[in-house]
Amino acid sequence: EVQLVESGGGLVQPGGSLRLSCAASGFTFSHYWMHWVRQAPGKGLVWVSRINNDGSSTSYADSVEGRVTISRDNAKNTLYLQMNSLRAEDTAVYYCTRDIAATLEWGQGTLVTVSS
Amino acid sequence: SSELTQDPAVSVALGQTVRITCQGDSLRNYYANWYQQKPGQAPVVVIYGKTNRPSGIPDRFSGSSSGNTASLTITGAQAEDEADYYCNSRDRSGNHVFGGGTKVTVL
Numbered sequence: 001e002v003q004l005v006e007s008g009g010g011l012v013q014p015g016g017s018l019r020l021s022c023a024a025s026g027f028t029f030s031h032y033w034m035h036w037v038r039q040a041p042g043k044g045l046v047w048v049s050r051i052n053n054d055g056s057s058t059s060y061a062d063s064v065e066g067r068v069t070i071s072r073d074n075a076k077n078t079l080y081l082q083m084n085s086l087r088a089e090d091t092a093v094y095y096c097t098r099d100i101a102a103t104l105e106w107g108q109g110t111l112v113t114v115s116s
Numbered sequence: 117s118s119e120l121t122q123d124p125a126v127s128v129a130l131g132q133t134v135r136i137t138c139q140g141d142s143l144r145n146y147y148a149n150w151y152q153q154k155p156g157q158a159p160v161v162v163i164y165g166k167t168n169r170p171s172g173i174p175d176r177f178s179g180s181s182s183g184n185t186a187s188l189t190i191t192g193a194q195a196e197d198e199a200d201y202y203c204n205s206r207d208r209s210g211n212h213v214f215g216g217g218t219k220v221t222v223l
Contacts, residue, residue: 035212044217045151045159045202050210059211095158102206103149103164 002026004096004107011113016086020110022079022096030054030074033099036081038092039109046092049081050099064090086114120148120203120215127221128193136188136218138203146205148186150179153200153217162201163188190220198222 008020020036036048049060049070058070069082079096093109120140128134138148147166151159161170163179166186176191186205190197203215 033210037212037214044200045153045204045214047212047214050212052210057210059209061211099206099210099212101165102146103161104151104159104204104212106158106160108158 002098002105004098004105006094006096006107006110009094009110009112011115012086013116014087014114016114017082017084018086018112020081020083020094020096020112022081022107024077024079024096024098027098029072029077034070034072034079035097035099035104036070036079037095037097037104037106038090038112039095040089040092043092045095048094051079083112086112088114090114120205120213122201122203122215122218124216125219125221127223128190129223130195131192133189133191134193134220135190136201136203136220138186138188138215139184140205140213140215141184142205142207142213143181143184143186146207148179148181149204150177150186150188151202151204152197153202154198159202193220193222195222 003025005023035050051070067085071080095109096107097104150163153159162177166181167179200217202217
């Protein structure tokens, strides 16, 4: 059974940092591109970042470019999202997703709240 | 960056048919996927690769596409179909883009 389990969310002050993790199981993690997608409270889904299967290529949404770093450890079957200089508008549930032939398979998400 | 446009909300009588549309330039080159999201839950794919339906998704869900427009049709809507529906596609960089979502209300 495929599982994507996010962790690392929580309450952080504006300007602070947080690292999200996503533990993957049930499939060969190193074969797949991975993405982070977020959803602000009561709002729609927004693509945040992606990384290719070996970590050599990454891409970011304009809204997080320069503040966020996606990475992966294929030996640990884990995806990461390092978020710095957090803003109130970064408050959202962050989903880890697996890219299967351009379709996304989702974890349950982890909530990040940026507030003083 | 590419964008996908959806109507914010639609309603459908129980047992009737509803079609949700999604427009965007990326759909001319890449297939649309459709996700269903119920309150407090993660999205679940209901249609992928334009017309394919994952196992476990009822056959009342179907997809189609023409030009820059993709559609999700629910034929014989049930109460449990009440949810938010998002279209999505990839772009040439391998990134993904989402529509703003359509809230489907079953009356």
